[in-house]
Amino acid sequence: xxxxxxxxxxxxxxxxxxxxxxxxxxxxxxxxxxxxxxxxxxxxxxxxxxxxxxxxxxxxxxxxxxxxxxxxxxxxxxxxxxxxxxxxxxxxxx
Amino acid sequence: xxxxxxxxxxxxxxxxxxxxxxxxxxxxxxxxxxxxxxxxxxxxxxxxxxxxxxxxxxxxxxxxxxxxxxxxxxxxxxxxxxxxxxxxxxxxxxxxxxxxxxxxxxxxxxxxxxxxxxxxxxxxxxxxxxxxxxxxxxxxxxxxxxxxxxxxxxxxxxxxxxxxxxxxxxxxxxxxxxxxxxxxxxxxxxxxxxxxxxxxxxxxxxxxxxxxxxxxxxxxxxxxxxxxxxxxxxxxxxxxxxxxxxxxxxxxxxxxxxxxxxxxxxxxxxxxxxxxxxxxxxxxxxxxxxxxxxxxxxxxxxxxxxxxxxxxxxxxxxxxxxxxxxxxxxxxxxxxxxxxxxxxxxxxxxxxxxxxxxxxxxxxxxxxxxxxxxxxxxxxxxxxxxxxxxxxxxxxxxxxxxxxxxxxxxxxxxxxxxxxxxxxxxxxxxxxxxxxxxxxxxxxxxxxxxxxxxxxxxxxxxxxxxxxxxxxxxxxxxxxxxxxxxxxxxxxxxxxx
Numbered sequence: 001x002x003x004x005x006x007x008x009x010x011x012x013x014x015x016x017x018x019x020x021x022x023x024x025x026x027x028x029x030x031x032x033x034x035x036x037x038x039x040x041x042x043x044x045x046x047x048x049x050x051x052x053x054x055x056x057x058x059x060x061x062x063x064x065x066x067x068x069x070x071x072x073x074x075x076x077x078x079x080x081x082x083x084x085x086x087x088x089x090x091x092x093x094x
Numbered sequence: 095x096x097x098x099x100x101x102x103x104x105x106x107x108x109x110x111x112x113x114x115x116x117x118x119x120x121x122x123x124x125x126x127x128x129x130x131x132x133x134x135x136x137x138x139x140x141x142x143x144x145x146x147x148x149x150x151x152x153x154x155x156x157x158x159x160x161x162x163x164x165x166x167x168x169x170x171x172x173x174x175x176x177x178x179x180x181x182x183x184x185x186x187x188x189x190x191x192x193x194x195x196x197x198x199x200x201x202x203x204x205x206x207x208x209x210x211x212x213x214x215x216x217x218x219x220x221x222x223x224x225x226x227x228x229x230x231x232x233x234x235x236x237x238x239x240x241x242x243x244x245x246x247x248x249x250x251x252x253x254x255x256x257x258x259x260x261x262x263x264x265x266x267x268x269x270x271x272x273x274x275x276x277x278x279x280x281x282x283x284x285x286x287x288x289x290x291x292x293x294x295x296x297x298x299x300x301x302x303x304x305x306x307x308x309x310x311x312x313x314x315x316x317x318x319x320x321x322x323x324x325x326x327x328x329x330x331x332x333x334x335x336x337x338x339x340x341x342x343x344x345x346x347x348x349x350x351x352x353x354x355x356x357x358x359x360x361x362x363x364x365x366x367x368x369x370x371x372x373x374x375x376x377x378x379x380x381x382x383x384x385x386x387x388x389x390x391x392x393x394x395x396x397x398x399x400x401x402x403x404x405x406x407x408x409x410x411x412x413x414x415x416x417x418x419x420x421x422x423x424x425x426x427x428x429x430x431x432x433x434x435x436x437x438x439x440x441x442x443x444x445x446x447x448x449x450x451x452x453x454x455x456x457x458x459x460x461x462x463x464x465x466x467x468x469x470x471x472x473x474x475x476x477x478x479x480x481x482x483x484x485x486x487x488x489x490x491x492x493x494x495x496x497x498x499x500x501x502x503x504x505x506x507x508x509x510x511x512x513x514x515x516x517x518x519x520x521x522x523x524x525x526x527x528x529x530x531x532x533x534x535x536x537x538x539x540x541x542x543x544x545x546x547x548x549x550x551x552x553x554x555x556x557x558x559x560x561x562x563x564x565x566x567x568x569x570x571x572x573x574x575x576x577x578x579x580x581x582x583x584x585x586x587x588x589x590x591x
Contacts, residue, residue, distance in 0.1 A: 003478050012427060012477040013434065013454075014470055015462030027471055027532055028478070034533050035416040035488070041495050048493030049500055050321070051351070052307045052549020053573055058350035074198075074214040080441030089436055090443060090453040 003028045115140040116277040120334040123186045123280055127174060134167035134174070134185030138229050141187045145231065145278050153253050154263075154273035156192050157200055157233040163187065166229040182337050184227030189279040191270050192233040193240055194325065195314040196220050203316045204248035205238045207433050207440045207464030217314020218349065219283060219325045219342040226341045231279050235269030238466045239430065240290055240318045242266050243538045246529050247468045254525070255298060257562050261522040264294030264538075270328045271298035281329040281338055285315055287322045288418055289517070289542025292554035295328055296517035296566025299556045301335045301583070302328045304542075306573050307549030308353035310339075311346030319425035320351070322418075322546040332583045335553070339576060356574050363581040366400035371510035375411035376541055382520045388558035388565045389516045395589045396582070406510060408502040413495050414544040415536060420479050420492035421547070427476030430469065435460025471532065496547050503548040507572040512582060515541050517554045517566035541568060551576050555583045557590060 005025045009016045016024065067075075072085075081088040115137055118126065126132055132140075142160055149155050170185030190196055193203040195213035197220075202208045216224065223230070237247035245253040245268025253268045255261040256276035263272040267284030271294035274282050284291040286304035295302025303326040310325045317323065327338035346352045370393065377386060397403055435441035435456045442448040442459030450456055465473070479488035506513060518538050528535040545552045550573055557567040567586065571579045 015458035043494035078438035080444040
């Protein structure tokens with residue numbers, strides 16, 4: 001089994017050099033080979049497991065957490081770029 | 095060269111010299127504080143200077159939080175001076191794996207992509223420790239985003255095993271295990287997604303608990319694989335492990351998967367009724383003979399107390415690691431999508447060395463240069479498993495196999511109270527030994543990942559050494575059976591002394 005690394009990297013928004021493409025292609029082929037053994041398990045009529053301890057539908061209030069100015073600023077200060085209290089990004093539409 | 099202090103203080107020794115403070119357990123430190131043999135400030139200072147002296151060779155710490163530690167220590171001292179009673183963890187120094195937020199401190203997950211990130215709030219487990227009066231000394235090294243089994247995947251350099259500096263401390267909580275083993279803190283918090291508390295605890299000779307899934311809130315823990323991640327303690331002994339676990343557990347409105355933990359009874363354990371299962375699939379090919387011998391010797395002590403041992407089968411064990419790698423990687427690919435160079439962390443857009451023309455370039459280049467190899471491998475594996483055309487064959491199939499693995503455990507726990515296994519097939523391996531072969535590295539977690547898939551609790555207990563390398567016994571129980579695990583582990587610990 002071989003992964004089309006270029007396609008997957010694009011889906012995952014990961015830039016790769018030509019050298020990295022070759023390296024990850026080899027690594028991922030070995031891992032896929034290893035996980036391929038799951039094909040041998042009979043999973044007919046088996047429900048997929050999504051939660052270990054049996055919890056269902058934990059609800060909470062649909063309310064925002066109020067933050068003071070300093071706390072707001074701490075979050076903004078972590079952003080690569082900010083303007084007028086907003087996080088600044090490159091244009092989404094050309 | 096730092097020397098691992100295998101000799102612990104057996105009993106409370108009066109008039110401890112400051113030199114000796116760093117070897118204390120939680121209980122001993124607490125007793126010393128209450129008896130005013132030393133102050134919390136002196137205790138914090140002793141640890142901070144030990145870190146300065148010893149950590150150069152080990153590299154367990156990524157950050158020292160001296161001001162935070164001193165402030166918490168001063169608070170504890172004020173209470174003691176005023177004659178108020180203090181809690182068990184109050185004034186006692188600890189350290190936190192660097193994937194848990196401590197407010198206003200750097201938090202990197204050992205990744206370049208978060209090298210300059212400052213935590214805007216406390217993780218719930220950290221908040222609970224703080225309100226119990228804990229003195230936080232610093233943040234501990236780990237594999238990047240907790241992905242790895244050796245702490246070699248840290249973007250800031252590996253941690254070394256205090257028992258043998260040529261060897262890895264295990265991972266991903268390698269900094270946590272090494273710091274406790276090297277007496278650079280009294281206890282530490284780690285996180286465990288596929289063995290990341292238990293395997294390093296085993297490699298460094300300390301106690302580590304992976305609690306029941308949901309027992310400890312994950313709020314403020316940087317998510318790796320949300321259906322598997324759990325926070326837990328790494329400590330010098332079982333009593334400390336229990337004390338820290340009791341302080342951090344509990345349902346949290348900010349983690350919808352956290353669970354109401356049933357009240358813990360303290361009934362005296364009757365060994366003659368205890369049934370222990372040994373899964374035949376775990377005592378098989380690939381297990382180091384010396385590791386097996388030490389694990390079996392520890393179990394033999396319980397048999398002498400009247401425990402009944404029987405062979406059991408966890409028949410899907412063979413598939414657990416493959417199942418884990420698909421589920422974990424799929425969740426990783428979703429969870430790490432947030433590191434995109436926009437909201438926080440490294441951004442190619444703000445890096446003058448990068449040529450960035452549009453939004454897509456920001457994503458591609460921030461993630462290319464921000465993430466290390468293992469993070470990128472897992473993101474790609476997960477993206478592939480979830481992508482159109484492969485979802486049914488990989489992710490959905492793995493979720494079904496996970497059901498079978500949980501059923502194996504449920505059937506086993508209908509017959510036995512606890513399951514005992516080695517933690518890892520070998521003792522600590524050498525730095526560089528497995529780093530170029532991802533699949534070989536993954537195999538060191540072969541006995542620990544099924545526990546995360548089933549969401550059950552398990553504790554790693556030191557059960558002897560091969561030369562200077564510690565070996566761990568894994569004690570696995572049903573969901574929410576931590577109290578039984580602690581009682582049995584306590585007995586083993588006493589008997590092994």
